[in-house]
Amino acid sequence: MEDSLQRFFLEIAYDGTSYHGWQVQDNAISVQERLNEALRKILRYPIETIGAGRTDTGVHAKQLFVHLDIPGSSIKNEDRFLHSLNALLPHDIAVYRVFAVDKEAHARFDATERAYEYHIHFRKNPFLLYKSWQLRERPDVMVMNTAAAFLVGTQDFECFSKSHTQVYTNICTVTQAYWQETKDGLVFHITANRFLRNMVRAIVGTLLDIGLKKKTPESILDVIGSKDRSKAGTSVPAHGLYLTKIVYPYIDTTF
Structure with missing residues (x-):
């Protein structure tokens, strides 16, 4: 099953006012948690996202990249996927792009x-x-x-x-x-x-x-x-x- 997984990058942006930073944590709402929830609803697949970095409580992001591994057939139409994902996300989180990358590409470690x-x-x-x-x-x-x-x-x-x-x-x-x-x-x-x-x-x-x-x-x-x-x-x-x-x-x- 693992060989059939495709790595995708998402480009996102968010207003951090209502969140305790990017990273998932106990007893606090984060941007990553909201993104993972929306992705699970659409893809119906266990989702773990990795971000390019972490932002603290109240900090905003005009551009942040995350990666995730899912079956390659999960995203058949990128525009339709983005529309559906943004409809599920809160108004203060947006996804601008989704695109396939090499399986070794890493949102955090590859950023220069x-x-x-x-x-x-x-x-x-x-x-x-x-x-x-x-x-x-x-x-x-x-x-x-x-x-x-x-x-x-x-x-x-x-x-x-x-x-x-x-x-x-x-x-x-x-x-x-x-x-x-x-x-x-x-x-x-x-x-x-x-x-x-x-x-x-x-x-x-x-x-x-x-x-x-x-x-x-x-x-x-x-x-x-x-x-x-x-x-x-x-x-x-x-x-x-x-x-x-x-x-x-x-x-x-x-x-």
Whole structure:
């Protein structure tokens, strides 16, 4: 039976406001749980999905890929399958694509790059509730971008990681980190090969301390060198954070 299974990738997006993150867990509703439930109803087959990564409670995803193994004949018409699946999913979870991949393809381990955004606004806006973090003070964007440049490269980012996490290494390669001014406020962009738990939110908090002149741009080097979470800034609220892009060497993820 196993030889007849086909591996598929799903491209999904979700508003994380109502969920305790992506990953299935006890006594809490997750995005993965809702997706698995809908898939089981359609496919009538035991479903186990593997995601490209995990997002924490309240964090959003504009693009996340997951894989699953099911009999190849289960999806005869991709458009019809997507329509049926989206009809069963809650309004805050959407599936954009489904496509067959090699049986060795892996949504988590094959990803070569991930990108996040953190959104900040300054004026009270009911349409940004739980979608962006409102700040009262305006930080110095130029100073924050000076500090953000020190993040680029291959380094040990343990200082920005949640404590007591079981990871094989704290080394990450950041290829892009910068702030962009928008009509509503600010957006922080960061891209890396991998991220540690809570890493982006801790980086944003550290950069805001610098932007509000509590620390100098160069102080971020001391924070990184310390490998001490207590030396970094406070983690900013989850609702301003978005996973925006996952890159694979064999998939066009800009579709």
